[in-house]
Amino acid sequence: MAGPLIPAEHQPHLPRERLILTEAPAEERIDMDVVFVGAGPAGLAGAIHLAQLVQRDNESGDGIGEVVIGVLEKAASLGEHSLSGAVVNPRAFRELFPGSSDEDFPFGGPVARESLYWLSERRARRLPTPPSMRNHGNYVASICEIVRWLGEKAQELGVDVLPGFPAGALLTDGERVLGVRTVATGLGREGEQLSGYLPPADVVAKVTALAEGTRGMLSLAYQEWQGIGSENPQIYALGVKELWELKRPLDRVIHTMGWPLPNDVFGGSFMYPLEPTVAALGLVVGLDYPDRTFDVHDRLQRMKAHPLFREYLEGGELVEWGAKTIPEGGYYALPERLSGDGVVMLGDSAGFVDVPSLKGVHYAMQSGMFAARAIFEALKADDTSRARLATYDRLVAESYIRDDLYRTRNVRPAFTGGFFKGAIRAGLATLTRGRFPGGRIDMEPDATASRRPGAVPRVPYDGRLTYSKVDAVFKSGNATRDTIPSHVIAGENLPPEVAEFYAHMCPAGVYEVSDGKLVVNAPNCVDCKATDVVGPRWTPREGGAGPQYKRM
Amino acid sequence: MKIAVCIKRVPDSEARIKVAADGKAIDETGVKFVLNPYDEYAVEEALKLKEGAGAGEVVVVSIGPDAAQETIRTALAMGADTGVLLKADAVGLDPLPVAKVLAAELKDGGYDLVLFGKMAIDDSSHGVGPMVAELLGLPCVSAVAHLEISDRTGKAEREIEGGVEVVEFGLPAVITADKGLNEPRYPALRGIMMAKKKPLEVKDAALEPGGIEVVRLSPPAERKAGRIVGEGPDAVSALVEALRNEAKVL
Incomplete structure (x- = not known):
């Protein structure tokens, strides 16, 4: 190859037809009220907070009743697919566990x-x-330890934490997300069924919370399907x-x-x-x-x-x-909406990472907690439509997640085209609390x-x-x-x-x-x-x- | 048919085992615990026997800390009906106190069959199953690789040096399962969801102190690194030479 290599020219399309299914869920399906896809800090904090809200509501009399909350995870055991630095800001932990002190956290x-x-x-x-x-x-902190700890807290609150079951596709009807289909286990190289074969299972829920982590395939497919864009890729x-x-x-x-x-x-x-x-x-x-x-x-x-x-x-x-x-x-790469009919996107799947401070864990947890609030209100109102779940978008937009990412909106983009030039531009962007250089620095996708x-x-x-x-x-x-x-x-x-x-x-x-x-x-x-x-x-x-x- | 399966929570065979500071136990920090693999065969066999008979009950019994409830749930997710945890924070190395507690639990349960794994992979003692049989006065066949039950009699095959030993016995009996008895199923999502609602009774186990004291635990000696003696056809003679004179295997 003589000229420069542009990776996008050789990249297959996202296999949307595999990831977004329109057929009806199987008869032998598992019904939940809310399914979180991914047992990371976002999914688990979301499940925990939702369970807390349900518990509080039921304690106050005339409550919502039983709410079945499940968390699907692709790793065999909790934490085994989680990796982060990590230096963790304890803010979201303190909010999620108000009676605890920092020494109690993992x-x-x-x-x-x-x-x-x-x-x-x-x-x-x-x-x-x-x-x-x-x-x-x-x-x-070790994110593996954090995830195992959060998983125990979720289980104590009655959440069904289900490691070993990756969600392989979204079940949809019209614009609505109905749930997910898990991936089969025990297939051979050519797709043949081996002795330990377990067929896929359909999980149907009123709300599907996508907390798949970085580059979540269902989140990507959902955004592409719904035409949800962002200002920068x-x-x-x-x-x-x-x-x-x-x-x-x-x-x-x-x-x-x-x-x-x-x-x-x-x-x-x-x-x-x-x-x-x-x-x-x-x-x-x-x-x-x-x-x-x-x-x-x-x-x-x-x-x-x-x-x-x-x-x-x-x-x-x-x-x-x-x-x-x-x-x-x-900031500029956040999806223009985080919710839809029967679905919300959390944590890394939505892109809540602040590069200058090298932080994401507390944003992920906080986004899960905001989603939990929106989902709880939606369940109470028996309306899990896009309009109702948009409460989640509003909670994020009014929070420190948005403020922190907005302040540093041009820092990472400043580094395209070299470190030294980038360092100066990023330094100015930081000193001006994001106002330099004015507007938005354009980014191109990594693939181009x-x-x-x-x-x-x-x-x-x-x-x-x-x-x-x-x-x-x-x-x-x-x-x-x-x-x-x-x-x-x-x-x-x-x-x-x-x-x-x-x-x-x-x-x-x-x-x-x-x-x-x-x-x-x-x-x-x-x-x-x-x-x-x-x-x-x-x-x-x-x-x-x-x-x-x-x-x- | 009413079947009891006795199971143990053990460190994962993939876990990186470190000796604790006191030198007498393993450091459990970051260690993943699983259902003892030999016990998986026992659970699977019980489920197959129940399914084959079209009726029956499979009860899973374990001795261990609170966390062993999770291990019991795994067996319930595979399809067992109920679980009993005989709670003990520390389970020593001596199999006899464990066998006594289990025998007391099983004695009046009306079980037709009591299944064990042939050993737990953490202490490899092979002791508890046969001891329980002795305490209950029941026949015991250990390390069973094939099992058939019809009416009130059973036929078990044991793989012994150079052959297969076939044993017949009457029920009730105690069987310990070897590798190859069957292929344990994976719990399905539905099974796991259902397992959370199955009954799991937790009782305190009064374990006697036992007669075995752990003096010291030490990791096995490190193996010497391998050596590449050469490449291509020229290496053959060097390899033969090394195998004959250094390894002394030829």
Whole structure:
């Protein structure tokens, strides 16, 4: 390929016909009042708050009665598909559990000290921490632990938490969402039924709350089907994260910019102490990077050789590895509506992430709680129409979610076209509380960002500090059976350069190039959804497939 | 036919096991617990026997902490009818106190068959099932790989070194299940929803102290790393040499 590579030209369409069904739900269906799709912070906080509202209402006499609330989750156990940094703002926790104190929450320690560095290959220069990145009052936490904890709280309130059941499609009638159809389990490579086969189940509910997390397929399909747009397209970053047991304790939160990222790539690294000698380490990179051989996993491996990290990691042990995309488009990439007939969209599926402060967990939870309020009112009024559920849109628009994202609306977009120019523009946008540069900086989808040829630096994997993608996938706990049907849809007759672009982007080695042709190792997939943004489409697969994160 | 299945909550075989600070227990932080895999065979067999007979009752019994209710729910989701948790915060290594508590629970239950997994994967003791049989005065066939029940008699097959042992017995009896007895079903969504409404009785278990003391737990010695002796046809002689003189397997 002589010219620049435009990923969108090789990307298959979203398989909407698989994701939006118009046939009537099966007779043997499961009826619920509300089904949350995804047991992450958004879905679980939503389910918990809804159960609280129902309980309070019933205690006051003449209540709403029994409300069946279910949470479907694609991981085999709660938290196993959840990955975040994470430094968590406790705000939503405090609101959801008013009688509790911060010590009751599933957090590591409070952020005591934090340092921001500009890295070159051998040196680290300390930078002043920008106001948006200050974490005083926040806590280092593992999202897996948060999710398990929230799951217990939900179950205590009578919520049916159902891990191992991915929602594979929306059941619809006219404009209304009726519920979801789960994905079958126990299919062979050619789609044949194996001995452990479990057919799909139809779950019918008055309201379906889509809390699928980053790049939720049902949320994307719903928006496309309903023609729900946004001022800017949603854009994504890929984060690759490792959990290490350290030989030397880490006493502060570290963020870095610069090396090992070139100046025309947006991103940075983090290292957080979950315990004094257990640290999360990761590298997050915008998927609009201009170099087609850029590889986030390999960059993270090289980064660990930097003296700043090496002194902590050397002699320690890699405990877990994982990857996940992050919706980074911010305010201007939010869908123009978050609700419809019988449906609402929450958390990362809606794009509630603030890039400058690197926060999403508390927005996700808060959005779930707002949705719960709207759903509860709708159930009380026996009207779950779009007009009624629009209360959710209003609650979000009047909240700190909207305010925080609006304040930083142009910070991430400022970085298109280079780090230094971006840093100046972003700095001005921050100082003016979003008023600079006036209006909205246009973004293009990651899939249309042009990619140029690049060098392929060799990373020596030593199995002590640096790990190959195959070893990394093992450390994700991924034990997906080899006979599972492929869940990714790739374009056909792809030029070798495109295949190589996918192979470098995918941190889990799902894509390889052999004799210039794309080879797909679907069971390796850890559901990060990175290549879904620019290339082969990810579709929901059987429950329990994918990673089994424990403390990510 | 009334069948009891005794099950145990154990750490997942995929879990990363660490010895706790006191050196005498495992550190349960972040460890996922599951229904003991051998017990899954026992549950499945009970369900198949009930389905085959067209009637009957399957009761799941476990000893363990509160969290073992979840393990019982898994068996209920597979299709068992009711559950009993004999609550004990700490279950020691000695199988005898456990067997005594179970036998007391099962004694007057009117069970035709009591099923166990042949062992729990956490302590691998194989002890509780046969001990319960002894305490109840019932025949016991352990490590059963194939089972047929007709009228009031049963025929069980055990896979032994170099062959199959066929055992006949009368009901009531105690059976412990081996791998291969059947293929345990996955709980379906409907089954899980229904399991939440099935009766699960929780009683306190008065476990005796037992006669076994854990002195020390230690992880197995690390295996030596493998070695690649060469590549291509030239490596064959080096490999044969290494197998003969180093590994001493040829």
